[in-house]
Amino acid sequence: MRIPRARWTKDQPPRLAFVLPTPVAEICQALPDRLRELLIHPERSPQVIDRLFPRTHETEVDEREHRRLLGESLLERRRDQVEAYAELIAAAEPLRLQRGLRLLLPRASIDLFMRVTNDYRLLLATEMGIEDNEWQLDASLFQDRQREFVELVWLSGIQEILLEALTQ
Amino acid sequence: MKPVLAADTLTRPEEATKSKTSLGRPWKVIVWDDPINLMNYVVHVFQTVFGMPREEATQRMLEVHHQGRSLVATCDREDAEVYVDKLHSYGLQATMEQVEG
Numbered sequence: 001m002r003i004p005r006a007r008w009t010k011d012q013p014p015r016l017a018f019v020l021p022t023p024v025a026e027i028c029q030a031l032p033d034r035l036r037e038l039l040i041h042p043e044r045s046p047q048v049i050d051r052l053f054p055r056t057h058e059t060e061v062d063e064r065e066h067r068r069l070l071g072e073s074l075l076e077r078r079r080d081q082v083e084a085y086a087e088l089i090a091a092a093e094p095l096r097l098q099r100g101l102r103l104l105l106p107r108a109s110i111d112l113f114m115r116v117t118n119d120y121r122l123l124l125a126t127e128m129g130i131e132d133n134e135w136q137l138d139a140s141l142f143q144d145r146q147r148e149f150v151e152l153v154w155l156s157g158i159q160e161i162l163l164e165a166l167t168q
Numbered sequence: 169m170k171p172v173l174a175a176d177t178l179t180r181p182e183e184a185t186k187s188k189t190s191l192g193r194p195w196k197v198i199v200w201d202d203p204i205n206l207m208n209y210v211v212h213v214f215q216t217v218f219g220m221p222r223e224e225a226t227q228r229m230l231e232v233h234h235q236g237r238s239l240v241a242t243c244d245r246e247d248a249e250v251y252v253d254k255l256h257s258y259g260l261q262a263t264m265e266q267v268e269g
Contacts, residue, residue: 125204159238163208
């Protein structure tokens, strides 16, 4: 499979033309549904929710008050981001012969695309129980989570490509 | 909105001093290491949230990576909550704590 590639178009303002090969495109297309399910039913995945919405305060009293004031709005904001991501993916152009998708991302959308991608990476990593910085070095540790491991590695690559593009 | 002291918390001088001191002390924003966020991504987040130049953002990221945490801002409570909220929205682990008196 080809490594995804990205280049800036000559439009004004320029957009990032990003080709996602089929397996990666499928991950990106399925990603909104996974996050929607999590954000609509947060009680079903408390560990993942704790990772996406970690503690702000050291003390229980302050933390409880903070969550009481902001809890629902934080969830709502994340849901809005997922919907915006889904719109970007839905607007992508399928390539001929089912070789993948061609995304055209305005610069202002790249940050959102990365954030939602990262949320899904955090979901995968939490479900896989990753706690070690060197997790990428030994795939055999995740023999019963091969699909998730591959998805996580590919999405890490996508993020690196987008970050590189932002520096250009 | 900044917190407003109720009148009855200022009836005793020592409590007033403690309350004033507690309110006056700034807050630290701390970012914690985690195994999932990419190093370049963390640099991007620091640049975006704090407006740090790339070199400083990279230094802070390396501090997080090697030392497990980095103090990225010292400010008032309201600003600290906004920063932590933004860092969380990018998937970073961050907390806030009041500077010790």
